[in-house]
Amino acid sequence: MIRKIARPMLASVYIADGADTLLNTQAHVEGTEVVLDRIRYVLPRKYAKRISSDPELVTQIIGGTKVGAGSLLALGRAPRLSAAALAAVTVPTILARNAFWETQDSEEKRNRRNGFVTNVALLGGLFITTVDTEGKPGVKWRATKAAQQGKKQVQQALPTKSETEKMTGKASDWFQDTSEKVSEYAHVAQDYVDDNKDDWIKTAKDTATKATGKASAYAHIAQGYLDDNKDDWLKAAQKNTDTAKKGAVKAASKAQEKANFALKVADETTGRAAKKASKNANKLQNQADKSLNKAQKKLKKFNV
Structure with missing residues (x-):
């Protein structure tokens, strides 16, 4: 029950921010361009060339991703995947809007710091959502359990030591009986x-x-x-x-x-x-x- 309430609450922030980004794209283009420049600076040249040179288009993509993934998270549809998508687009938002270390104005620095802390807290909530299995076994647990079950089935299929000894005894008796019959037939023929x-x-x-x-x-x-x-x-x-x-x-x-x-x-x-x-x-x-x-x-x- 708590998930049905918490997920829409967490997603509402990103849906509103994404809608604002789509409606007021020009207001966010500058921050997006700064983030793109930093990414190009960090990446090697052959990868940096692949980064889009249209900051307006990138801004619209980020806004659309927030609205779409936030809506899915609020509805409980693919919550782990939608939370991971929101976490991926939150990082450039933090760098573009809440880089408090880049300003000297005390009031602006305080506002950016508060926004930075808020977004980091929301990002933590998204990380928790990405690993929330709703009480169901996780992928790692299911894989381990499947491996253990398969090993158990293989061991059950293999004959035990007593069964092996029993089969060996039967084979030995069969060979002995066959040898005796062959010898008897040979004497009869002679x-x-x-x-x-x-x-x-x-x-x-x-x-x-x-x-x-x-x-x-x-x-x-x-x-x-x-x-x-x-x-x-x-x-x-x-x-x-x-x-x-x-x-x-x-x-x-x-x-x-x-x-x-x-x-x-x-x-x-x-x-x-x-x-x-x-x-x-x-x-x-x-x-x-x-x-x-x-x-x-x-x-x-x-x-x-």
């Missing part, structure tokens, strides 16, 4: 081989004997077939040999006839046609010679 190897050897010998007998029978059949048909095969081979001899002689005779005819044509013709006929006769004669040589080779082969 006994089965010992009991049946004689039968397997006998079966293999019988199969080999049967195969040998069949092979011998097939050999006798093949020999009988060869004896029955060798005379017919020999006659057929001789007949084929005679046919081949006749074909070779006939081919050689035919080639020689062509060569003789071409030679005769060459003798009967004259001029260019005679040359062509003579060339053709020579070509045919070579072919006839080759056919004759081939026939002679075949005849020699068959005689052998």
